Amino acid sequence: RRDKVLALLFPPPPPPDGRKSRRASVHHLSRARCPPPAPDLHLPPPHLPSRVRSPGSSPAAAAVRLPRLSAGDEMAALGGCAVLLAAALLLSAPAATEAYDSLDPNGNITIKWDLKEWTPDGYVAMVTIYNYQQFRHISAPGWQLGWTWAKKEVIWSMVGAQTTEQGDCSKFKTNPPHCCKRDPTVIDLLPGTPYKDQVANCCKGGVISTFNQDPANAASSFQISVGLAGTTNKTVKVPKNFTLKTPGPGYTCGRATVVRPTKFLMGDGRRTTQALMTWNVTCTYSQFLAQKTPTCCVALSSFYNNTIVGCPTCSCGCQNNNTHPGSCVNPNSPYLQSAIDGPGKYTGQPLVQCTSHMCPVKVHWHVKLNYKDYWRVKVTITNFNYRMNYTDWNLVVQHPNFNNITKLFSFNYKPLSPYGGRISKLVAL
CATH class of the missing domain: 2.60.40.290 (Immunoglobulin-like)
Structure with missing residues (x-):
């Protein structure tokens, strides 16, 4: 299927203490780097049967609960989104040091x-x-x-x-x-x-x-x-x-x-x-x-506003790019099948649907509900890459309230502690 939908629900936060609201970031994972974990850490793998297929197929869904937020906090939760897909798709700011991944500093x-x-x-x-x-x-x-x-x-x-x-x-x-x-x-x-x-x-x-x-x-x-x-x-x-x-x-x-x-x-x-x-x-x-240019983008929205903050124009490239001509194709083009079928067509370079953002993957972070006891987030992942079906993909999400998750629909999740902390603000779905 082309799209994936994830919803997150979280319990209410502790009483406000006047501090600034913290931002959330979503990292949509890859395909895609500690010493070996001890045998007792080899946990059963999460089952991820779903796929993000090439353009032309439909969505799947999941949900999790987060603490209740004010309107300002909701937009803060939207503001830090970044995504990394099962092919090393990273939108977060890269580290200046080579051979270092801030989301998995001990991985290798x-x-x-x-x-x-x-x-x-x-x-x-x-x-x-x-x-x-x-x-x-x-x-x-x-x-x-x-x-x-x-x-x-x-x-x-x-x-x-x-x-x-x-x-x-x-x-x-x-x-x-x-x-x-x-x-x-x-x-x-x-x-x-x-x-x-x-x-x-x-x-x-x-x-x-x-x-x-x-x-x-x-x-x-x-x-x-x-x-x-x-x-x-x-x-x-x-x-x-x-x-x-x-x-x-x-x-x-x-x-x-x-x-x-x-x-x-x-x-x-x-x-x-x-x-x-x-x-x-x-x-x-x-x-x-890995990230010479972005390979995905994030759109933001919430239930109380009809406006969707879409991916910026030319987020991952532009349609009239003279250095990479023919890097996109319209879905109704008669040359679509010939461009993606046949031996030797996989070159590692994406062939994307022509859009204003020109990204192989788009992630939509939507604050869906804000009840007294919890608030809910829905995440939709859309594949615009005609040359890649992302199978066994992960979604890595970072948020200050992820230690309070009460429910998640459709997907399994595993807390990640890249720096050894007991309270994890990073989860893999």
């Missing part, structure tokens, strides 16, 4: 290499990508992992993933390697891959959930056999210049760091084995890197 994606055995000219390793972010998952078409070899290594074979290019393997007369490039790019295999080509946690098309949402699907793994490499802990050289690409920019990866070897628990739970060598790479998300 950790890439772990565990060397399992030595071979005559190298090693076999299990590589696992863990998503330790609170709400930002990696959606289709999935992750792409790249690096540069420290020496002249080659990839003899892979299970559970593949490189995008083989490279020049002409010096190998027989049995050429899987990849001879010095800077390979690896992608996940698709669902339905034959079992002989699979390992645990592979073959999901590069889609990775978060530990907050779905711990069982918060990791992606593949096995790699490396040749022309060292065959001992002292002669193996770790790769460098790691990159993690997802639908949309924003991730920065640090250097590979050799850490204590990983221990693996055997099936009966009474014996552990140990990796020959382990190194980690940490990748973090930066709103500053």
Whole structure:
């Protein structure tokens, strides 16, 4: 469906103390970066069956209660809205520091290499990508992992993933390697891959959930056999210049760091084995890197006023943009289907419906009711991007009264405490 509707209801606030009313902000989440949570923190994931489909389908709804507000407070609640969708859509002000996300300061994606055995000219390793972010998952078409070899290594074979290019393997007369490039790019295999080509946690098309949402699907793994490499802990050289690409920019990866070897628990739970060598790479998300231009906008309204404060003109771009011609299409255009169908049409760049704001996503924050015991907010999310159906998306909302939520309709929610506070003003829906 094209639109999503959310309503929030909250209990009455404490007696006024003369302080200035606090603003609310809505962050509509992404597709989309702490050390791993303890096992008891791996909560059951919220079920998010709904979708925000491309333009041309209809809305769904949800509701939550907030404390009763005065008219001035209601507009303050409207004033700080910002949204971030399941594809890293952020409207809030970006941090000046690279590789830092103010909504999830401790979140990261950790890439772990565990060397399992030595071979005559190298090693076999299990590589696992863990998503330790609170709400930002990696959606289709999935992750792409790249690096540069420290020496002249080659990839003899892979299970559970593949490189995008083989490279020049002409010096190998027989049995050429899987990849001879010095800077390979690896992608996940698709669902339905034959079992002989699979390992645990592979073959999901590069889609990775978060530990907050779905711990069982918060990791992606593949096995790699490396040749022309060292065959001992002292002669193996770790790769460098790691990159993690997802639908949309924003991730920065640090250097590979050799850490204590990983221990693996055997099936009966009474014996552990140990990796020959382990190194980690940490990748973090930066709103500053991701948001060169806005990718969504927010419209505001309330029940006591017929006026809707719509998205400003050219919020995300303008229709007569000479640098990106053909970036929008009218819904009744005869060329619409040819522009969005067929192989190779997905380029990562949105193709949006022609509007005054030119944003792929619009969020409408509406104060619907203000009763004695509670006030209610309805949020409508509209997808104007013809090239993307946002599935398994999150809505992150920030408000000073979110610790007083009494009811939420249609969606599940989870409080987020990015800075460790007991009272959360940030929730994921």
